[in-house]
Amino acid sequence: xxxxxNGKRTLVPLGPFHPLQEEPEFFQLWVExxxxxxxxxxxxxxxxxxxxxxxxxxxDQVPYLVxxxxxxxxxxxxxxxVQAVETICECDVPERAQYLRTIVLELERIxxxxxxxxxxxxxxxxxxxxxxxxxxxxxxxxxLEKATGNRCTYATAKIGGTRRDIPxxxxxxxxxAVDSVAGPTEMLTNAVLDDPVLHARLVNVAVLTExxxxxxxxxxxxxxxxxxxxxxxRDDPYCVYDRIDWDVxxxxxxDVMAKAKVRLLETLExxxxxxxxxxQCPSGPYDAEVESIPPGEAIGRVEAPRGETFHYVRSDGGRxxxxxxxxxPSFVNVPSFRASCIGQHVADVTIALAAxxxxxxxxxxxxxxxxxxxGETLQSAKxxxxxxxxxxxxxxxxxxxEPFDQRWAPRLRELLA
Numbered sequence: 001x002x003x004x005x006n007g008k009r010t011l012v013p014l015g016p017f018h019p020l021q022e023e024p025e026f027f028q029l030w031v032e033x034x035x036x037x038x039x040x041x042x043x044x045x046x047x048x049x050x051x052x053x054x055x056x057x058x059x060d061q062v063p064y065l066v067x068x069x070x071x072x073x074x075x076x077x078x079x080x081x082v083q084a085v086e087t088i089c090e091c092d093v094p095e096r097a098q099y100l101r102t103i104v105l106e107l108e109r110i111x112x113x114x115x116x117x118x119x120x121x122x123x124x125x126x127x128x129x130x131x132x133x134x135x136x137x138x139x140x141x142x143x144l145e146k147a148t149g150n151r152c153t154y155a156t157a158k159i160g161g162t163r164r165d166i167p168x169x170x171x172x173x174x175x176x177a178v179d180s181v182a183g184p185t186e187m188l189t190n191a192v193l194d195d196p197v198l199h200a201r202l203v204n205v206a207v208l209t210e211x212x213x214x215x216x217x218x219x220x221x222x223x224x225x226x227x228x229x230x231x232x233x234r235d236d237p238y239c240v241y242d243r244i245d246w247d248v249x250x251x252x253x254x255d256v257m258a259k260a261k262v263r264l265l266e267t268l269e270x271x272x273x274x275x276x277x278x279x280q281c282p283s284g285p286y287d288a289e290v291e292s293i294p295p296g297e298a299i300g301r302v303e304a305p306r307g308e309t310f311h312y313v314r315s316d317g318g319r320x321x322x323x324x325x326x327x328x329p330s331f332v333n334v335p336s337f338r339a340s341c342i343g344q345h346v347a348d349v350t351i352a353l354a355a356x357x358x359x360x361x362x363x364x365x366x367x368x369x370x371x372x373x374x375g376e377t378l379q380s381a382k383x384x385x386x387x388x389x390x391x392x393x394x395x396x397x398x399x400x401x402e403p404f405d406q407r408w409a410p411r412l413r414e415l416l417a
Contacts, residue, residue, distance in 0.1 A: 008032050012346065016045050023360040027337070027353070034345050039338050043363040050364075054324035059085055059293050062321065063157055066311070069328060070359045071152045072115065075108045076304035077326070078157040080311040083238060084300030085159050088315055089293050097161035097288075099281040102239040103174070104148060104156055105302070106270040106277075110181060111140045112305035113263040113270075116357045117188060120260065123354050124201050129188070136184040143177040146170060161287035171278050178271045185271075189264040192257075202257035205344065206352030209254050212339040220307020221266065222333045222356045225259035227252035232303040244276040256355045263357075293317070304329055306357050328362030 009030050016024035024045035030038040050069055054062050063078035070077065079101060086093060114137035121129025141151045147166050148154035156162045166174065192198055208218070213226035223230050231248045233241040249265045251258035297314040307329030314323040333356040341352050371378060396403050 009037065014349075016042075025334075025358075025360040025363075029341075029346065029349065031346055034347070036341050036344050036346060036349060039341050041334070041337060043334065043360065046361040047364045048361070051324050051326060054321055056320065058319045059159060059315075059321065062324070063159075064153075064155060066326065067153050067155065069326065070362050072108070072112045072359065073304040073306065073309060073328070073362075074153045075104050075157065076302045076309045077311070077328075078155075079105065079238075080300035080302040080309045081313060081324070082157045082159050082300065083302070084298045084311050084313040085293060085315075086290075087298035087300070088296040088313065089159070089290055091160050091288060091290055094161055094285045094288055095282050096165075096284050097286045098239045099277045100162045100166055100286055101157060102241065103166065103274055103277050103281075104144070104154060105239070106273045107140055107144050107147070107174075107178070108154075109270045109305045110178070110267050111137055111144065112357075113267045114140070114181075114185075116263055116354075117260065120256075120351065120354055123351050124198070126198065129191070132184070132188060136181055136188075139177045139180050143174050147174060158287070159293075160290040161285070163287070165286050166281075171281070175275055175278050178274045182268060182271050185264060185267045189261070192260055192264065199257070201348070201351065202260060203253075203255055205256045205348050206340040206355055207254045208336055208340045210252070212336065213254070216336040216339060217332045218307070218336050218356070219329050219332055220304070221259050221262040222307065222336065224248065224250045225262045226254040232301050232308050236301055238302065240277065240280075241273075244273055244280070246273050256351055259355045297323075306330060306359065306362075307333060328359065330356070330359040330362040334358050334360070334363055 009032055012029040012031055014027040014029065016026040026042040026045070028040040029036050048068075050065060053065055057065055062081055066077040066081050067074040085091075114133045118130040118133035118137070121127065121133065144154065145151045147170060148156050148164060156164055192202075208216075208222070208226045210227045213223050213228050218226070218228075219230065227250055229248050229250045232238075233246075234248055246269050249262050249269060251261055293315045295315055295317040297312070300311045300313070302309045309329060310327040312323070312325040313321050316322045336356065337353060340355070341349055344352055393403065
């Protein structure tokens with residue numbers, strides 16, 4: 001990180017590569033003394049072309065692709081897509097599949113929220129919280145692996161139901177696993193509420209008012225921590241959320257502490273939801289055969305751990321989607337940094353950025369630059385790729401290393417032989 005001074009203002013760049021950020025994102029902070037007075041952010045350093053790739057996959061292959069949009073939301077994205085396709089083909093999903101889907105979604109919510117609590121503690125230098133939270137999260141990861149076959153990218157949602165059942169003996173083990181999380185989560189909640197150091201770092205820090213939350217269209221815990229009681233699970237019910245007892249957790253303060261409390265208490269709500277689903281889950285089939293997808297278009301919405309995940313799918317009756325649009329929650333949550341960070345101390349910016357649990361790869365977008373008058377393409381994807389190759393060659397020359405293609409081509413040919 002370097003700084004540049006202009007009069008009384010100092011420019012502090014964060015990123016696009018920074019130890020705090022697991023993924024590349026660029027923030028420019030203008031500070032006066034220790035106070036942030038302006039902020040600019042630039043996204044889309046990661047672009048994997050998932051929407052374009054989706055149009056080259058069959059309808060049944062797409063869930064495997066979109067669960068890789070985000071490793072923490074790898075149940076939410078496939079289900080949002082699947083629900084959109086099921087609306088197009090008017091598919092009746094078996095009751096058991098709806099309960100199984102709900103269980104996996106809430107296990108993912110517990111794993112995500114406890115992961116965030118641990119990372120938040122780490123960013124504050126409170127590594128005891130980090131170790132506690134991740135230790136108590138581990139049984140959830142283990143039971144996810146047993147129930148789905150993997151700790152993330154579960155590959156369970158499919159058009160018409162689920163790919164795997166959860167047998168009764170595993171269901172009992174699952175209930176024991178989520179029960180083991182309830183007590184530690186209550187302990188963590190009390191520790192956060194009682195610790196004066198955490199109060200000093202979290203209370204009245206990076207406040208996002210209800211008005212600003214509406215203005216920036218935030219969603220998920222970011223919105224509920226600012227007093228907006230919005231939740232797709234209640235507002236547009238799917239799976240079995242309208243058949244069980246649970247509460248939407250909200251706090252009006254809008255600061256980092258409020259967002260922490262929302263996630264901790266939502267973890268306890270997730271435990272309650274899973275136990276009810278395990279108790280009420282009916283017997284019977286967990287998959288309905290879908291032979292083809294007719295022409296049509298539809299949307300799918302799921303309340304992911306970070307907020308609303310939105311998928312739009314259009315079919316022309318062929319084997320693949322002709323259009324697939326994805327809007328992940330971070331795409332609307334990340335820009336709210338401008339409302340919550342300005343006026344804060346520089347030392348509080350990192351936890352303010354972390355407070356919305358950003359997934360930077362979820363903000364990926366790619367634009368083609370065209371001349372406004374002639375419509376001529378100024379920069380195409382092919383041209384950008386070639387620029388990247390040229391830049392790589394320049395670095396190789398500066399470092400005096402053998403070109404990548406020459407270093408690895410023989411090894412790749414050997415592996416493929």
